Amino acid sequence: MAKLTNFSPLFLLLFLCARSSAAGNYNVLTFGAKPGSGDAAGAFLKAWSAACSSSAPSTIYVPTGNFLVSQARFDGPCRSPSIKFSIDGTLVAPSEYTGSSGASGHWIAFSNVDGVSISGGRLDGRGALLWACKSAGRSCPAGASSLTFTSSKNIAVDGLTSIDSKLFHIVILQCQNVRLRNVNIHASGSSPNTDGIHVQMSTDVDVVRANIRTGDDCISVGPGSAHLWIERVSCGPGHGISIGSLGRGQGLHEESVRNVTVKTVQFSGTQNGVRIKTWGSNIPGHVRQVVFQDVLMRNVQNPIIIDQNYCPENRGCPGHNSAIKIDQVQYLNIRGTSATPVAVKFDCSRRNPCSGIRLQGIKLSYQSRQAQSSCKFANGVASGLIAPPSCL
Protein backbone atom coordinates (compact mmCIF):
# COMPACT_ATOMS: atom_id res chain seq x y z
CA MET A 1 0.00 0.00 0.00
CA ALA A 2 3.01 2.32 0.34
CA LYS A 3 2.80 2.98 -3.39
CA LEU A 4 -0.54 4.73 -2.96
CA THR A 5 1.14 7.75 -1.38
CA ASN A 6 2.31 8.69 -4.88
CA PHE A 7 -1.25 9.19 -6.08
CA SER A 8 -3.20 12.44 -5.80
CA PRO A 9 -6.04 12.30 -3.26
CA LEU A 10 -8.61 12.41 -6.07
CA PHE A 11 -6.97 9.51 -7.81
CA LEU A 12 -6.82 7.63 -4.54
CA LEU A 13 -10.52 8.25 -3.99
CA LEU A 14 -11.38 7.05 -7.49
CA PHE A 15 -9.16 4.04 -6.96
CA LEU A 16 -10.84 3.09 -3.71
CA CYS A 17 -14.33 3.69 -5.19
CA ALA A 18 -13.54 1.57 -8.20
CA ARG A 19 -12.30 -1.20 -5.95
CA SER A 20 -15.13 -1.13 -3.48
CA SER A 21 -17.97 -0.66 -5.97
CA ALA A 22 -16.91 -3.61 -8.07
CA ALA A 23 -14.70 -5.93 -6.13
CA GLY A 24 -12.32 -7.75 -8.42
CA ASN A 25 -12.13 -5.05 -11.09
CA TYR A 26 -8.61 -4.00 -11.97
CA ASN A 27 -8.05 -1.22 -14.47
CA VAL A 28 -4.46 -1.17 -15.76
CA LEU A 29 -4.47 2.66 -15.67
CA THR A 30 -4.82 2.42 -11.91
CA PHE A 31 -1.59 0.46 -11.84
CA GLY A 32 0.30 3.08 -13.81
CA ALA A 33 -0.19 2.09 -17.47
CA LYS A 34 -0.38 5.14 -19.75
CA PRO A 35 -1.55 4.86 -23.33
CA GLY A 36 1.05 6.01 -25.81
CA SER A 37 3.87 6.44 -23.31
CA GLY A 38 6.39 4.16 -21.65
CA ASP A 39 6.44 0.43 -21.11
CA ALA A 40 3.15 -0.75 -19.59
CA ALA A 41 4.43 -4.25 -18.81
CA GLY A 42 5.01 -3.47 -15.12
CA ALA A 43 1.50 -2.07 -14.71
CA PHE A 44 -0.04 -5.10 -16.44
CA LEU A 45 1.89 -7.43 -14.15
CA LYS A 46 0.81 -5.53 -11.04
CA ALA A 47 -2.82 -5.76 -12.16
CA TRP A 48 -2.28 -9.47 -12.76
CA SER A 49 -0.79 -10.01 -9.28
CA ALA A 50 -3.74 -8.25 -7.70
CA ALA A 51 -6.29 -10.25 -9.71
CA CYS A 52 -4.44 -13.52 -9.33
CA SER A 53 -4.14 -13.28 -5.56
CA SER A 54 -7.76 -12.25 -5.03
CA SER A 55 -10.14 -14.99 -3.94
CA ALA A 56 -12.97 -13.53 -6.06
CA PRO A 57 -13.54 -13.76 -9.80
CA SER A 58 -11.62 -10.83 -11.28
CA THR A 59 -11.60 -8.63 -14.34
CA ILE A 60 -8.55 -6.80 -15.63
CA TYR A 61 -9.62 -3.92 -17.82
CA VAL A 62 -7.49 -2.40 -20.58
CA PRO A 63 -9.13 0.75 -21.94
CA THR A 64 -8.73 2.14 -25.47
CA GLY A 65 -5.30 3.35 -26.53
CA ASN A 66 -1.97 1.85 -27.52
CA PHE A 67 -0.03 0.26 -24.68
CA LEU A 68 3.58 -0.60 -25.33
CA VAL A 69 4.29 -3.89 -23.59
CA SER A 70 7.88 -5.09 -23.78
CA GLN A 71 7.00 -8.58 -22.59
CA ALA A 72 4.48 -9.99 -20.13
CA ARG A 73 4.35 -13.35 -18.39
CA PHE A 74 1.16 -14.00 -16.50
CA ASP A 75 1.94 -16.97 -14.30
CA GLY A 76 -0.37 -19.01 -12.12
CA PRO A 77 -1.58 -20.82 -10.25
CA CYS A 78 -3.97 -18.14 -8.99
CA ARG A 79 -6.30 -17.97 -6.01
CA SER A 80 -8.95 -16.32 -8.16
CA PRO A 81 -11.23 -18.93 -9.75
CA SER A 82 -11.53 -16.87 -12.94
CA ILE A 83 -9.69 -13.92 -14.42
CA LYS A 84 -11.06 -12.07 -17.40
CA PHE A 85 -9.00 -9.67 -19.49
CA SER A 86 -11.47 -7.23 -20.96
CA ILE A 87 -9.54 -5.28 -23.60
CA ASP A 88 -10.66 -2.26 -25.59
CA GLY A 89 -7.12 -1.16 -26.48
CA THR A 90 -4.09 -2.40 -28.37
CA LEU A 91 -1.02 -4.05 -26.88
CA VAL A 92 1.99 -3.08 -28.96
CA ALA A 93 5.23 -5.08 -29.00
CA PRO A 94 8.66 -3.50 -29.44
CA SER A 95 9.64 -3.56 -33.10
CA GLU A 96 13.23 -4.59 -32.37
CA TYR A 97 13.80 -8.31 -32.02
CA THR A 98 17.20 -8.65 -30.40
CA GLY A 99 16.24 -7.92 -26.79
CA SER A 100 14.57 -10.27 -24.34
CA SER A 101 11.13 -9.79 -25.88
CA GLY A 102 12.30 -10.71 -29.34
CA ALA A 103 14.53 -13.64 -28.74
CA SER A 104 12.78 -15.50 -25.96
CA GLY A 105 9.97 -17.15 -27.90
CA HIS A 106 7.01 -15.53 -26.14
CA TRP A 107 5.66 -12.01 -25.96
CA ILE A 108 2.38 -12.26 -24.00
CA ALA A 109 2.42 -15.59 -22.19
CA PHE A 110 0.14 -17.29 -19.68
CA SER A 111 1.24 -20.40 -17.85
CA ASN A 112 -0.27 -22.64 -15.18
CA VAL A 113 -3.58 -20.77 -15.20
CA ASP A 114 -7.12 -22.10 -14.91
CA GLY A 115 -10.21 -20.11 -15.92
CA VAL A 116 -8.55 -17.23 -17.77
CA SER A 117 -10.44 -15.50 -20.57
CA ILE A 118 -9.62 -12.68 -22.96
CA SER A 119 -12.38 -10.64 -24.46
CA GLY A 120 -11.68 -8.22 -27.32
CA GLY A 121 -8.36 -6.49 -27.75
CA ARG A 122 -5.73 -6.16 -30.37
CA LEU A 123 -2.15 -7.44 -30.31
CA ASP A 124 0.32 -5.75 -32.61
CA GLY A 125 3.47 -7.88 -32.75
CA ARG A 126 5.32 -5.45 -35.04
CA GLY A 127 7.18 -8.25 -36.80
CA ALA A 128 8.21 -6.40 -39.97
CA LEU A 129 11.88 -5.83 -39.04
CA LEU A 130 12.38 -9.45 -38.04
CA TRP A 131 10.61 -10.70 -41.20
CA ALA A 132 12.97 -8.54 -43.26
CA CYS A 133 15.98 -9.99 -41.42
CA LYS A 134 14.76 -13.55 -42.04
CA SER A 135 13.80 -12.89 -45.64
CA ALA A 136 17.27 -11.48 -46.32
CA GLY A 137 18.71 -14.83 -45.17
CA ARG A 138 20.72 -13.20 -42.39
CA SER A 139 21.12 -14.94 -39.05
CA CYS A 140 18.22 -13.70 -36.94
CA PRO A 141 16.58 -14.92 -33.73
CA ALA A 142 13.43 -17.03 -34.13
CA GLY A 143 11.37 -14.24 -32.58
CA ALA A 144 8.51 -14.31 -30.10
CA SER A 145 5.01 -15.69 -30.54
CA SER A 146 2.41 -13.06 -29.73
CA LEU A 147 0.07 -14.93 -27.35
CA THR A 148 0.93 -18.24 -25.68
CA PHE A 149 -0.93 -20.40 -23.19
CA THR A 150 1.15 -23.15 -21.59
CA SER A 151 0.10 -25.83 -19.08
CA SER A 152 -3.29 -24.22 -18.56
CA LYS A 153 -6.95 -25.20 -18.63
CA ASN A 154 -10.42 -23.75 -19.13
CA ILE A 155 -9.24 -20.92 -21.35
CA ALA A 156 -11.48 -18.74 -23.53
CA VAL A 157 -10.48 -16.10 -26.08
CA ASP A 158 -13.24 -14.20 -27.84
CA GLY A 159 -13.02 -11.31 -30.29
CA LEU A 160 -9.24 -10.91 -30.21
CA THR A 161 -7.32 -9.48 -33.17
CA SER A 162 -3.65 -10.30 -33.68
CA ILE A 163 -1.61 -8.55 -36.33
CA ASP A 164 2.00 -8.79 -37.54
CA SER A 165 3.33 -11.35 -35.07
CA LYS A 166 7.09 -11.87 -35.06
CA LEU A 167 6.63 -15.64 -34.86
CA PHE A 168 3.32 -17.55 -34.36
CA HIS A 169 0.25 -15.46 -33.52
CA ILE A 170 -1.42 -17.77 -30.96
CA VAL A 171 0.12 -20.87 -29.37
CA ILE A 172 -1.75 -23.43 -27.24
CA LEU A 173 0.74 -25.75 -25.55
CA GLN A 174 -0.05 -28.47 -22.98
CA CYS A 175 -3.54 -27.11 -22.35
CA GLN A 176 -6.97 -28.60 -21.77
CA ASN A 177 -10.35 -27.15 -22.68
CA VAL A 178 -9.59 -24.08 -24.77
CA ARG A 179 -12.20 -22.07 -26.69
CA LEU A 180 -11.06 -19.60 -29.34
CA ARG A 181 -13.98 -17.64 -30.81
CA ASN A 182 -14.15 -14.80 -33.35
CA VAL A 183 -10.41 -14.47 -33.65
CA ASN A 184 -9.01 -12.26 -36.37
CA ILE A 185 -5.43 -12.83 -37.47
CA HIS A 186 -3.53 -10.80 -40.01
CA ALA A 187 0.05 -10.65 -41.25
CA SER A 188 1.60 -10.33 -44.69
CA GLY A 189 1.31 -13.39 -46.94
CA SER A 190 5.09 -13.29 -47.28
CA SER A 191 5.90 -13.05 -43.56
CA PRO A 192 7.99 -16.08 -42.46
CA ASN A 193 6.88 -18.44 -39.62
CA THR A 194 3.78 -16.47 -38.73
CA ASP A 195 1.44 -19.43 -38.14
CA GLY A 196 -2.01 -18.23 -37.11
CA ILE A 197 -2.93 -20.73 -34.38
CA HIS A 198 -0.63 -23.55 -33.29
CA VAL A 199 -1.95 -26.32 -31.01
CA GLN A 200 0.37 -28.87 -29.46
CA MET A 201 0.16 -31.43 -26.60
CA SER A 202 -3.36 -30.16 -25.92
CA THR A 203 -6.84 -31.65 -25.71
CA ASP A 204 -10.36 -30.29 -26.17
CA VAL A 205 -9.53 -27.22 -28.20
CA ASP A 206 -12.25 -25.45 -30.23
CA VAL A 207 -11.60 -22.79 -32.84
CA VAL A 208 -14.89 -21.37 -34.08
CA ARG A 209 -15.26 -18.41 -36.44
CA ALA A 210 -11.76 -17.26 -37.27
CA ASN A 211 -10.51 -15.11 -40.09
CA ILE A 212 -6.85 -15.85 -40.74
CA ARG A 213 -4.57 -14.21 -43.32
CA THR A 214 -0.91 -14.89 -42.74
CA GLY A 215 2.45 -16.06 -44.12
CA ASP A 216 2.52 -19.64 -42.80
CA ASP A 217 -0.08 -22.23 -41.70
CA CYS A 218 -3.40 -20.65 -40.76
CA ILE A 219 -3.79 -23.41 -38.17
CA SER A 220 -1.14 -26.02 -37.36
CA VAL A 221 -1.72 -29.04 -35.17
CA GLY A 222 1.39 -30.46 -33.54
CA PRO A 223 2.05 -33.74 -31.75
CA GLY A 224 0.07 -34.82 -28.72
CA SER A 225 -3.16 -33.12 -29.77
CA ALA A 226 -6.59 -34.74 -29.40
CA HIS A 227 -10.25 -33.71 -29.57
CA LEU A 228 -9.91 -30.60 -31.72
CA TRP A 229 -12.86 -28.88 -33.32
CA ILE A 230 -12.21 -26.25 -36.01
CA GLU A 231 -15.27 -24.66 -37.59
CA ARG A 232 -16.11 -21.66 -39.75
CA VAL A 233 -12.60 -20.55 -40.51
CA SER A 234 -11.49 -18.58 -43.54
CA CYS A 235 -7.83 -18.94 -44.47
CA GLY A 236 -5.78 -17.08 -47.03
CA PRO A 237 -3.26 -15.99 -47.79
CA GLY A 238 -1.43 -18.71 -45.85
CA HIS A 239 -0.28 -22.32 -46.00
CA GLY A 240 -3.64 -23.85 -45.06
CA ILE A 241 -4.72 -26.02 -42.14
CA SER A 242 -2.08 -28.59 -41.34
CA ILE A 243 -1.79 -31.60 -39.07
CA GLY A 244 1.97 -31.81 -38.56
CA SER A 245 4.71 -31.74 -39.19
CA LEU A 246 4.95 -34.84 -37.03
CA GLY A 247 7.94 -37.10 -36.53
CA ARG A 248 10.63 -34.54 -36.16
CA GLY A 249 11.14 -35.13 -32.41
CA GLN A 250 14.01 -36.91 -30.70
CA GLY A 251 12.33 -40.30 -30.83
CA LEU A 252 11.67 -40.28 -27.11
CA HIS A 253 7.92 -40.59 -27.45
CA GLU A 254 5.23 -41.11 -30.02
CA GLU A 255 4.07 -38.14 -31.97
CA SER A 256 0.36 -38.64 -32.38
CA VAL A 257 -2.78 -36.69 -33.23
CA ARG A 258 -6.30 -38.01 -32.94
CA ASN A 259 -9.93 -36.92 -33.27
CA VAL A 260 -9.69 -33.69 -35.25
CA THR A 261 -12.70 -32.18 -37.04
CA VAL A 262 -12.30 -29.36 -39.54
CA LYS A 263 -15.69 -28.19 -40.76
CA THR A 264 -17.11 -25.37 -42.88
CA VAL A 265 -13.85 -23.72 -43.81
CA GLN A 266 -12.71 -21.88 -46.88
CA PHE A 267 -9.30 -21.37 -48.39
CA SER A 268 -8.42 -18.57 -50.81
CA GLY A 269 -5.15 -18.58 -52.73
CA THR A 270 -3.38 -20.71 -50.14
CA GLN A 271 -0.41 -23.02 -50.63
CA ASN A 272 -2.36 -25.96 -49.14
CA GLY A 273 -5.94 -26.64 -48.17
CA VAL A 274 -6.23 -29.53 -45.74
CA ARG A 275 -2.86 -31.16 -45.16
CA ILE A 276 -1.35 -33.94 -43.08
CA LYS A 277 2.41 -33.83 -43.04
CA THR A 278 4.95 -36.17 -41.45
CA TRP A 279 8.70 -36.29 -41.70
CA GLY A 280 10.14 -39.23 -43.55
CA SER A 281 11.79 -40.33 -40.30
CA ASN A 282 11.79 -43.21 -37.80
CA ILE A 283 9.83 -41.50 -35.05
CA PRO A 284 6.72 -43.60 -34.39
CA GLY A 285 3.18 -42.33 -33.92
CA HIS A 286 -0.22 -42.11 -35.52
CA VAL A 287 -2.79 -39.73 -36.94
CA ARG A 288 -6.33 -41.07 -36.71
CA GLN A 289 -10.00 -40.07 -36.67
CA VAL A 290 -9.73 -36.93 -38.75
CA VAL A 291 -12.69 -35.37 -40.58
CA PHE A 292 -12.42 -32.58 -43.17
CA GLN A 293 -15.95 -31.58 -44.08
CA ASP A 294 -17.72 -28.87 -46.13
CA VAL A 295 -14.62 -27.18 -47.45
CA LEU A 296 -14.48 -24.57 -50.20
CA MET A 297 -11.19 -24.15 -52.07
CA ARG A 298 -10.45 -21.12 -54.24
CA ASN A 299 -7.30 -21.36 -56.28
CA VAL A 300 -5.43 -23.55 -53.77
CA GLN A 301 -2.12 -25.13 -54.81
CA ASN A 302 -2.58 -28.45 -52.93
CA PRO A 303 -6.24 -28.63 -51.91
CA ILE A 304 -6.09 -32.15 -50.40
CA ILE A 305 -2.67 -33.44 -49.44
CA ILE A 306 -1.04 -36.10 -47.28
CA ASP A 307 2.74 -35.77 -47.39
CA GLN A 308 4.62 -38.45 -45.47
CA ASN A 309 7.91 -37.74 -47.15
CA TYR A 310 8.54 -34.31 -45.80
CA CYS A 311 12.28 -33.85 -45.59
CA PRO A 312 13.55 -30.34 -46.25
CA GLU A 313 17.14 -30.33 -47.47
CA ASN A 314 17.03 -34.15 -47.49
CA ARG A 315 18.60 -34.45 -44.05
CA GLY A 316 17.73 -36.90 -41.27
CA CYS A 317 15.24 -39.03 -43.21
CA PRO A 318 16.93 -42.41 -43.82
CA GLY A 319 14.95 -44.27 -46.46
CA HIS A 320 12.19 -41.65 -46.31
CA ASN A 321 10.00 -44.20 -44.56
CA SER A 322 7.78 -42.41 -42.11
CA ALA A 323 6.98 -44.54 -39.05
CA ILE A 324 3.80 -42.53 -38.47
CA LYS A 325 0.62 -44.41 -39.29
CA ILE A 326 -2.27 -42.47 -40.81
CA ASP A 327 -5.69 -44.09 -40.41
CA GLN A 328 -9.39 -43.09 -40.64
CA VAL A 329 -9.23 -39.77 -42.44
CA GLN A 330 -12.45 -38.59 -44.07
CA TYR A 331 -12.85 -35.93 -46.77
CA LEU A 332 -16.54 -35.04 -47.11
CA ASN A 333 -17.97 -32.44 -49.49
CA ILE A 334 -14.83 -30.64 -50.65
CA ARG A 335 -15.33 -28.33 -53.58
CA GLY A 336 -13.69 -25.59 -55.59
CA THR A 337 -10.59 -24.90 -57.63
CA SER A 338 -7.02 -26.11 -57.56
CA ALA A 339 -4.18 -23.85 -58.71
CA THR A 340 -2.17 -26.89 -59.89
CA PRO A 341 -3.14 -29.97 -61.95
CA VAL A 342 -2.93 -32.39 -58.97
CA ALA A 343 -5.80 -31.52 -56.65
CA VAL A 344 -5.72 -34.66 -54.50
CA LYS A 345 -2.38 -36.07 -53.42
CA PHE A 346 -1.85 -38.96 -51.01
CA ASP A 347 1.89 -39.57 -50.69
CA CYS A 348 1.92 -42.08 -47.83
CA SER A 349 4.63 -44.12 -46.19
CA ARG A 350 5.82 -47.30 -47.91
CA ARG A 351 6.47 -48.87 -44.51
CA ASN A 352 3.15 -47.69 -43.07
CA PRO A 353 0.58 -47.18 -45.83
CA CYS A 354 -2.37 -44.89 -45.11
CA SER A 355 -5.54 -46.82 -44.34
CA GLY A 356 -9.21 -46.02 -43.90
CA ILE A 357 -9.21 -42.94 -46.12
CA ARG A 358 -12.74 -42.03 -47.15
CA LEU A 359 -13.65 -39.64 -49.96
CA GLN A 360 -17.23 -38.56 -50.43
CA GLY A 361 -18.50 -35.70 -52.56
CA ILE A 362 -15.30 -34.22 -53.98
CA LYS A 363 -15.49 -31.69 -56.79
CA LEU A 364 -12.20 -29.96 -57.50
CA SER A 365 -11.27 -28.56 -60.90
CA TYR A 366 -8.14 -27.05 -62.41
CA GLN A 367 -8.57 -24.14 -64.83
CA SER A 368 -12.13 -25.29 -65.60
CA ARG A 369 -10.79 -28.69 -66.59
CA GLN A 370 -10.59 -32.00 -64.83
CA ALA A 371 -7.88 -32.08 -62.17
CA GLN A 372 -5.85 -35.18 -61.25
CA SER A 373 -5.34 -37.27 -58.17
CA SER A 374 -2.20 -39.11 -57.14
CA CYS A 375 -1.89 -42.01 -54.66
CA LYS A 376 1.14 -43.76 -53.18
CA PHE A 377 0.56 -46.43 -50.53
CA ALA A 378 -2.93 -45.09 -49.83
CA ASN A 379 -5.92 -47.32 -49.09
CA GLY A 380 -9.55 -46.43 -48.58
CA VAL A 381 -12.91 -45.98 -50.27
CA ALA A 382 -14.62 -43.34 -52.36
CA SER A 383 -18.35 -42.78 -52.74
CA GLY A 384 -20.67 -40.27 -54.37
CA LEU A 385 -19.42 -37.82 -56.94
CA ILE A 386 -15.62 -37.79 -56.98
CA ALA A 387 -13.76 -35.39 -59.26
CA PRO A 388 -10.92 -35.81 -59.94
CA PRO A 389 -11.56 -39.59 -60.07
CA SER A 390 -10.30 -41.41 -57.00
CA CYS A 391 -6.97 -43.22 -57.15
CA LEU A 392 -7.55 -45.11 -53.90
Ligand SMILES: *[C@@H]1O[C@H](CO)[C@@H](O)[C@H](O)[C@H]1NC(C)=O
Ligand atom coordinates in the same frame (compact mmCIF):
# COMPACT_ATOMS: atom_id res chain seq x y z
C1 LIG B 1 -13.84 -35.95 -30.43
O1 LIG B 1 -13.69 -34.60 -30.07
C2 LIG B 1 -14.90 -33.91 -29.84
C3 LIG B 1 -14.56 -32.48 -29.51
O2 LIG B 1 -13.94 -31.89 -30.59
C4 LIG B 1 -15.65 -34.58 -28.70
O3 LIG B 1 -16.90 -33.93 -28.52
C5 LIG B 1 -15.87 -36.04 -29.02
O4 LIG B 1 -16.46 -36.68 -27.91
C6 LIG B 1 -14.54 -36.71 -29.33
N1 LIG B 1 -14.79 -38.08 -29.78
C7 LIG B 1 -14.12 -39.11 -29.31
C8 LIG B 1 -14.47 -40.44 -29.90
O5 LIG B 1 -13.27 -39.03 -28.44
